[in-house]
Amino acid sequence: MKKRHIACHDCDLLMQIPSLKHRQQAICPRCGYVLTRFYQHAQPKLFVSALTALVFLSFSLKFPFILFNLNGSENTLTLLDSIQSYENLKYFFISALLIFTAIIIPVCFLLAVIYITWSFDSKTLRPLTNQVLKLTLLLKPWNMAEIFLLGIIISFIKVQTMAHIEFGASFAFYLLFIASLSSTFFYFDRYQLWSLYQLKAKKINTQDHYANS
């Protein structure tokens, strides 16, 4: 791959990224920021991880998330119930923020990742690939599903003394969703994706040029 100039995300130092081998990473010589990591066949792995994460998330919405026994009565909460229950406490903003960061943003991010990897795998780039790629970069920092999970576990420990609580099947699926989402983040590399986009766009332009000449 042709060497390109890139500005460090942390300290703005302008430098060239050399061609990398499998598992090699490029580090900023001034601040130590990891500029990019190269993995062979990262695109199919990215596609599979994103798709798996979406499947696990859809399963986690179907089954009971928390089962608890309060004053002798059995109750169950789904994943959405456990988020929306904040509304009862009039914490509407927290509830909305949780729905966005734990479900809606991850879903949009994963769909966008699936779209760009599918586009890169196609003969010609699919419409709006450039914009969808920009969208994934915008959404990535807002994925906070693991923080929601941490909050649930802390609440679980606190409430354990007041009621008998168990996690349902949905909780296991949500854990699997977070593992797949983490795998998606692992293979999602800003520099590599833009390089691939430019390579693909250039290839198509060259083919069009020869076809027209």
Ligand SMILES: [Zn+2]
């Ligand atoms: Zn730097």
